[in-house]
Amino acid sequence: MTDLMETLVENREMVQPNHANMLEVAHGGNVMKWMDEIGAMSAMRFSGETCVTAQVNRMDFERPIPVGDTAFITAYVYDAGRSSIKVRLITEREDLRTREREQTTESYFVYVAIDDENRPTTVPDLTVDSEEGDRLRQVALEGENGDS
Template sequence: MTDLLETLIENREMVQPNHANMLEVAHGGNVMKWMDEVGAMSAMRFSGETCVTARVDQMNFERPIPVGDTAYITAYVYDAGTSSVKVRLITEREDLRTREREKTTESYFVYVAIDGENRPTSVPELTVDSDEGERLRRAALEGEID
């Protein structure tokens, strides 16, 4: 069994000009790639297995991330099936000089754990052993698309 808080991954990507579109903000495809990578890390930390992306339930881009700011990405596992792992991802724009942050993107990804022969393999049970873990799980379940 793995506790929800053990799956929490936070990462930053500096938005450089080569990551930007013609409006000089992070290209949505780059943001999605960064989120997918951090989400996979969370799923692998949970399962102890290699995990591949199976589904993106939604991808809501609420505001841009300008060149020079960072994309601050948070991911955690909030539910699991037999071989599937559900991960909530939130990206915030962060100005490192002022430490100001605001949410830019939110998504829910599903990963599948695979074995050495690239076949689905079982994952452990998710546990929630703290108030913070319970708060995060509840927030994910409330925002999830069925």
């Protein structure tokens, strides 16, 4: 069994001109790619297996990330099935000079754990052993259903 807090992954990507669109903000496709990679890391920490993206339930782009700022991405597993793993992803725009952050993007990805023959394989049960873990899981479950 793996605890939710053990699946928490945070990472930053500096938005460079080659990541930007003609408005000089991060291209949505780059943000999705970064989120997908961080989400897969969270799913693999949870399962101990290679994980592949099966579904993106929702992708809400709320505001842009300008060139020069970072995309601060947080991911954690909030639910799991037999071989599937649900991961909540939040991206924030971060100005490294001021440390100011604001949420830019939120999404819910589903990954599938696979074995050495690329076939779905079982994953452990998710446990939640802290108040913070309970809070994160509840927020994810509500958001997944559009209640956030």
